Amino acid sequence: MEAQKNERRRRKFIAEIRVLHWQPNAGHTVNSQILAEVSQCVESINGVKEGKWKSTLSFYRPVVKEQANAAEFPRDFLGISLPEQPNKYYFVLRGQRLVVEADSNIQTIMEKLQSYKTRVALNFEGFQYQLGDFQLRVGKVVSIQSESLRGIVMEMEYKPISSWEKSHKIMGEFFDIWQEALSKRPLPGHFVHMEPNFGEFGLSGQYTLQHTAVQYATIMLQMIATAQSIRN
Amino acid sequence: MECVVQGIIETQHVEALEILLLGLCGVQKESLRIHELCLKSVPNLGSEASEIRILCDLMQPEPAWTVRHVGGSMRGAGADQISVLVRTMVESKASKNVLRLFYLLGYKLDHELLRVGFAFNFQRGAQITVTVSSYSKMLKLHATESTDDTVPVSPGIQMVEVTAPASAENYAEVAAAVSSFCEYLAPLLHLAKPGVSTGVVPTAAAAAASLMSFSGSTNM
Numbered sequence: 367m368e369a370q371k372n373e374r375r376r377r378k379f380i381a382e383i384r385v386l387h388w389q390p391n392a393g394h395t396v397n398s399q400i401l402a403e404v405s406q407c408v409e410s411i412n413g414v415k416e417g418k419w420k421s422t423l424s425f426y427r428p429v430v431k432e433q434a435n436a437a438e439f440p441r442d443f444l445g446i447s448l449p450e451q452p453n454k455y456y457f458v459l460r461g462q463r464l465v466v467e468a469d470s471n472i473q474t475i476m477e478k479l480q481s482y483k484t485r486v487a488l489n490f491e492g493f494q495y496q497l498g499d500f501q502l503r504v505g506k507v508v509s510i511q512s513e514s515l516r517g518i519v520m521e522m523e524y525k526p527i528s529s530w531e532k533s534h535k536i537m538g539e540f541f542d543i544w545q546e547a548l549s550k551r552p553l554p555g556h557f558v559h560m561e562p563n564f565g566e567f568g569l570s571g572q573y574t575l576q577h578t579a580v581q582y583a584t585i586m587l588q589m590i591a592t593a594q595s596i597r598n
Numbered sequence: 599m600e601c602v603v604q605g606i607i608e609t610q611h612v613e614a615l616e617i618l619l620l621g622l623c624g625v626q627k628e629s630l631r632i633h634e635l636c637l638k639s640v641p642n643l644g645s646e647a648s649e650i651r652i653l654c655d656l657m658q659p660e661p662a663w664t665v666r667h668v669g670g671s672m673r674g675a676g677a678d679q680i681s682v683l684v685r686t687m688v689e690s691k692a693s694k695n696v697l698r699l700f701y702l703l704g705y706k707l708d709h710e711l712l713r714v715g716f717a718f719n720f721q722r723g724a725q726i727t728v729t730v731s732s733y734s735k736m737l738k739l740h741a742t743e744s745t746d747d748t749v750p751v752s753p754g755i756q757m758v759e760v761t762a763p764a765s766a767e768n769y770a771e772v773a774a775a776v777s778s779f780c781e782y783l784a785p786l787l788h789l790a791k792p793g794v795s796t797g798v799v800p801t802a803a804a805a806a807a808s809l810m811s812f813s814g815s816t817n818m
Contacts (some may be wrong), residue, residue, distance in 0.1 A: 428643060428704065441703050441781055466699045468692035473605075475667045475688050481644035482703065520647045568695070585627065 380450070381523050382533045382573045386557040387589060388518035394554035401506055401518050403551050405493065408502055411547050413495035415499070419503045419521075420491040421508075422447050423582055424484040426476070443482065444586065445473065446579045456579035462585065463566045465576045483588035487511070490519050490582075491573055499525050500540060507589070517589045521578075560584055600687040600760045601724075601773045602778060603789040605796050609754050610705065612730060614806035615786050616716070617813045619728055623720040623780055630731055631656040632713045633742045637705035650705060652697050656742060663688045663697070672769075681780075682773045684764065687742030710736055712748050715756065724762040732756045747804040755798075758787055 376533075376565035390396055401425045409415070423446050446456040447470065455473055457466040470587070478483055492505025500522065507517035522541065539557065564570060564583045569577055607615055616627065633654040639647055651666040669686030671677070677684060702705075715731025732755075734748035741747035760780060764772035778787045787804035789795040 409801055416805065429645055431642050431645075436642075440702060441642060443703070457699060461700065462696060462702050464702065466698060467694050468696065469690040471688055472690040473691065474651070474663060475665055475690055478686070479639075479644065479648045480646065481639050481648050511601050522667050576743065 380573055380575060382537065383578050384522040384537055384559055384561075384583070385578065385585055386520045386541075387550050387553055387585040388520075389558045389588075389592065390555040395557075396515055396517055398506070398515060399456045400490075400553055400555070401504070402521070403546070403553055404518065407502060407548050407551060408495045408497070411497065411544075413497045413502060416494045416496050418491065418503075419449055419494045419505060420489060421449060421582070422487060422489050423586065424487040427485045428478060428480040428482055432502075433457075442583075444483075444583050445484070446477075446582050448575055448578055451546055451575055454575065458579055458583035460583050463568075465567050465580050465583075466567065467576055467579075480485065488516060488586075492519075501525060519585065524548060558588070560588060561596075599684065599764045599766065600685055600761050601764050601769060602759065602792060603682045603705045603776060604759045604760075604792045605609045605783075605787040605789040606755050606798060606800055607758055607787045608751075609803065609804040611730070611755055611786060611802050612756055614813075615730060615758070615783070617809050618783065618786065619718050619730075623718045623722075623728070625718060625720050627716040627718055630658055630713065630715045630717050630729060632731075633661075633740070633752060634708045634713055636708045637700050638708045640704045640706055642736040643704040648720065649708070650700060652700065655743075659695065663692050663694055665692050665696055665700075670716075680773045680777070681790070682771070682776050684769050684773060688793070710740070711751070712736060712742055715737060722779055724764070724772040726762045726776060726779055729759045729761075730756055731759075758783075758789065760789060 387397055388396055390402065393401055423444060426443040426445060427441065428436060430436045430439065434441070438457050442460045444458045444460070446458065448454070448456070453470050455468050455470045456462070472564060487510040489504050489508050491508070492503060495504070498510055503521040506515055508515060519574045522537060524537050524540070545556065562580050564577055564580060567576075567580050569580065603809065635652040637650050637652065639649075651668070653664045653666055653783065655662040655664070666687065666689045670685050671685040712734045713731045714734070715729060717727055717729040719725070719727050721760055733751040735751055736742070737747045737749060760776055762772050762776050784799070784800065785801050787802065788799050790796045
């Protein structure tokens, strides 16, 4: 009975999630070998593989009659679906510091409006691992259209119910341990955690999946910048 | 998708309609206070102009926001034969900053209304919702708090809407369920497809008086 109560309480509470992305060293790109090594590393520190995990992210672009006026509409408009809440959908307008949570059928409304179209859609998919009180999700970033590898992401979650400050500190310590474990492998890059300023998005206090959506929007910016710098 | 019919009733007969609906539905009414904002796309956005409605339910402890898109209605011989309008309608609940999202995406406020009244939700061959409400224009932007800042669109008249969710597979049965329910309301008001002008029915006063006296006698 007590266990059931705890479980109910646990479900209401969304634990803090850190979204990290793989930053290749200068002159290097991501490849599936790195992903395999990272997964092996999780298992080497006793991570127990639990199952698959997948999030999706779409870039919306305005449909304009005259291209010359396209600049008046936002170009960094993202739609995100997260496995923790499959019946919800998140919009992020990064430039305007806006995150909106809606029912997943808002996507149908966007299709019917015909004012914005999804131009690129990315899947973040991989495996989930349990490591004591932590959950790690390691996955590849692939374009739905081409299946080509665009990046590597990792989600780190500290499950026990605790204050944000406490879990933040514990996550920081765990991240250091993880970086140390990974550094034993000669990989051309490292995981980066860029914490957005949630306050700018009007998010504060209790962690929500809107925080996760904002983190995904932030790492996308970084991944695009990295891809562009390699291309140039 | 939804099936919908609309009609109007004089405010003086609304109490009688409420008694009739209470008897027919067997459920308690729910109060309605909704702030409706109609947004339209700016000229250069989209392959064609589009419209979206943002609804804010003011009856909830925390205002609850919904995005509603009403699409085209079903056409053709099949649609003409049924007495209710079948149209696409998608609703999605959203966080409170959804209005800001659509403004930033290039939608502008076309008009806003305050809708006050009541609704009955019940199962009768379909999940039917009857709403009886008056629409008011707002004299100041987003002024939902004070009735001094609102002006009724049609004083003395209330709008009645009967809707039921449907799908491509079951719309004929749902339409039949809605039509058959509307027959019970016929002495008080005439319900027709949106856009079809119905006016008030001549029997309304007598039917209302009868309902009121019946209600009075049962209360004693």
